Structure formats: structure tokens, C-alpha cells
Amino acid sequence: MGERIVVVGLGYVGLPLAVALARKFEVIGFDIDANRIGELRQNYDRTREVDEETLKSSTLKLSSDRSHCSGADVFFVTVPTPVDQQNRPDLSALIAATRIVAESIDGTKRPTIIYESTVYPGVTEGICGPEIEKASGLKRGRDFRLGYSPERINPGDRQHTIDRITKVIAGEDGEVLDQMERIYGAVTEGGVFRAASIKAAEAAKAIENAQRDINIAFMNEVTQIFAKIGVSVWDVLEASRTKWNFLPFEPGLVGGHCIGVDPYYLSHLAEELGHNPQVILAGRGTNDGMGRWIADTLHAEGGGKAGRALILGLTFKENVPDLRNSRSFDLVERLSELGYDVDVADPFADAAELQSIHGLQLTEPDGEAYDFVVGAVAHQTYRDLAPDRLNSWVKDGGTLADIKGIWRGLTLDPSIRRWSL
Structure with missing residues (x-):
């Protein structure tokens, strides 16, 4: 089945993505909320994005145990990025998820970390990448690589689902882009669009909304x-x-x-x-x-x-x-x-x-x-x-x-x- 994949964050974005990926790959869906994992194991999605029968038939593995994230070939980070009381970006969940990924990296596999969380241009490479290096002691490019694909989940929309939309993809090099195109291309009939850079992909998401x-x-x-x-x-x-x-x-x-x-x-x-x-x-x-x-x-x-x-x-x-x-x-x-x-x-x-x-x-x-x-x-x-x-x-x-x-x-x-x- 190719790469072993971990999806970090199983909300509106992460769960549909993880379920779609699990049709083609070995996927673990991770969330720090043990109650959320318990509900999903009972085939109940409180967000109503994935129905009971789909969850029941999915090969997706679910866990709130960080050790189950270790050694993946590809990590997808799909956690919320809200604002604080002063309407300033609150990246705390993103940083926490990034640290979980950093602790789970096997540098010998040179994994790819793909962010789908909505951010302003520069966050993936300027904040998340250095945070992984700091927490893991590994070097970006040599030991792990970065990618970005803006999520386009529209809650309650049963037409523009993850398996039908065009996915914008961006990676730090051509090899990452090829890998992202192959993975996303396996789960969506909408195809992919190669953005000029990670910052361009981040900016595209920001201006869409x-x-x-x-x-x-x-x-x-x-x-x-x-x-x-x-x-x-x-x-x-x-x-x-x-x-x-x-x-x-x-x-x-x-x-x-x-x-x-x-x-x-x-x-x-x-x-x-x-x-x-x-x-x-x-x-x-x-x-x-x-x-x-x-x-x-x-x-x-x-x-x-x-x-x-x-x-x-x-x-x-x-x-x-x-x-x-x-x-x-x-x-x-x-x-x-x-x-x-x-x-x-x-x-x-x-x-x-x-x-x-x-x-x-x-x-x-x-x-x-x-x-x-x-x-x-x-x-x-x-x-x-x-x-x-x-x-x-x-x-x-x-x-x-x-x-x-x-x-x-x-x-x-x-x-x-x-x-x-």
C-alpha cells in the first residue's frame, strides 16, 4: 500500500482526509482528545462529516496514543488555527501538533510533513519547520521535508468533498511535489494543482476566505x-x-x-x-x-x-x-x-x-x-x-x-x- 501515513487532528478537515487516504494507504488517525477517538471507534462523528457506515467500513486506525505516530513516512497536520480574544493568530494547537510530529520522526525514513491547517504565508517554513528541527534535533531537507496543501472542506457540503475537489499542493522540492501529487491524486478525482511555492499555497487559502x-x-x-x-x-x-x-x-x-x-x-x-x-x-x-x-x-x-x-x-x-x-x-x-x-x-x-x-x-x-x-x-x-x-x-x-x-x-x-x- 505504499507509505505509512499519520493524520494529526481528526476534526472537520482531518477525519474526511484520513478516511479518504485509508482507502488507498495504511493510515493512522491521531487526536489528543481520547473522547473523540472513543466516539469514532463507535462509528460516531460528532461533526457529521463522515457517516456511520463509512466509518464502520473504513480501514482507518484510530489512536490518542502518541507512540502510534512514530515512524510514519508521511504526516498530515490538520489541527485548528483560531484567533485569540484580540483577533490575533493563535498557533498553539499547530505548534503542539508540530511537536508531536517532531517526536515521532524517524530521520532515516526522511518523512514528509504536510500541513493543511490554514495559516498566513510563511508559517510552514518559517515557524513549523524550525520547530520540528528544534524539537527533534533533525535537519530539514536532509532528515525530513515539508509540504503544504490548503484544506477546502466546506462543513455540511456533500458536493465539494475531499474526493472530488482540486487539491492545491506545494512542496520544498520536486520530489515532495511528486509524492504529494501521487498521494492526493489517489484519493481525489478533482486532480491537483502545483502551486509555485509553499507561501503561494498558504496565501491562496488565506485569500479564498x-x-x-x-x-x-x-x-x-x-x-x-x-x-x-x-x-x-x-x-x-x-x-x-x-x-x-x-x-x-x-x-x-x-x-x-x-x-x-x-x-x-x-x-x-x-x-x-x-x-x-x-x-x-x-x-x-x-x-x-x-x-x-x-x-x-x-x-x-x-x-x-x-x-x-x-x-x-x-x-x-x-x-x-x-x-x-x-x-x-x-x-x-x-x-x-x-x-x-x-x-x-x-x-x-x-x-x-x-x-x-x-x-x-x-x-x-x-x-x-x-x-x-x-x-x-x-x-x-x-x-x-x-x-x-x-x-x-x-x-x-x-x-x-x-x-x-x-x-x-x-x-x-x-x-x-x-x-x-
């Missing part, structure tokens, strides 16, 4: 402008989409561990180089403030009188269970500050995680009606709601706030006030 962030920020800003003249942005979008080259980005709450984070990695690099990243930070600032703007606007629409509010949707995007960096919590926080009694509901969110991290409890909205019901995340469950159920959740004279425009076609009780972006 920053570009989306900026485009959505534009839509959020024009949404705020049109709201001042009583025009819904969804009506504007319906008209604009008839032009052949219009880019159909939509407004909303923009968070998560990619698009809500990666622009800060790019802006960090810019600032390190003495460049003021005006466009990138302006877009992020607009998107970061959207939740509070929505809450303040709803409060004003309701005459400045607080009441009971229900937020439908807490995860960072539709049909996924991930609560990390979700901007729905901005809505909850601001409405609470304004005096509202806020309940929250989400069919995908983990109740224990929500309680431990955010101090919130999930509600089943089938009891008393609310003054405000806010559709924050377009889960399919909410898209499929029948009008009579929505009617039952909103008090007479109450407001249904449809942030994502998912109920625009529904006929509701005329006593309900309707609001959308």
Missing part, C-alpha cells in the same frame, strides 16, 4: 443602507441576479472557524510587514458587527420595548453542529443587554457544549408564544416549518424576523409583523 468575507461584508453594508429607506435587500437581490455577471453573495451573520477567522491571519501578516490592511479589516469589522446591528434594528422596530425573544439557530452555518465563532451569539448577547428574555433553539447544536461554553440552555419552542422570533440560521429544519407552527410561536402583534429570507413565500397570520434584511 478573505474574498468571500469582503463580498458578504459589502452585502451586509448595503443591507443596512437599504433598511434606512424601507427596501429589503432580498428584493434587490432578486432583481440583481438577472444580470449575467452579478455575484450572488447574500447578507447575514458571518462567523465560523474559516471565513470568520482567516482574514485576521491575512491582516496579521500585512501588519507585520508594515502594511495597513484597510479593505480586509473593514470587511471583517462590518461582518463582526452585523449581529448587534440586527438586534438594535429589531428593538427599534418594536418601539424600543423589550419582551421575550426566541433565536432559531446558533451554529455558525446551516445544517452543521459547529458552534465555534458563531455570530448568532452576538444577537443573544445584544438582545439580553437591551432587556429581552432570550430563549435559544437549534436542532444541530450540542446541548452540553452550549451549556458549558455559553451558559445557555436549548429550548423546544412549543410553549408560550414570543414577542420576537428570529430566524438566525437557515437550517433545513427551519426552512421546512409549516406556517401554522410559525404562527404559534409568535404572539399577536409580535414580530417574525427572517434574517436569511427563508420564509418570504409563506403566508402567515396577518397579526404578525414581519421583518427581514
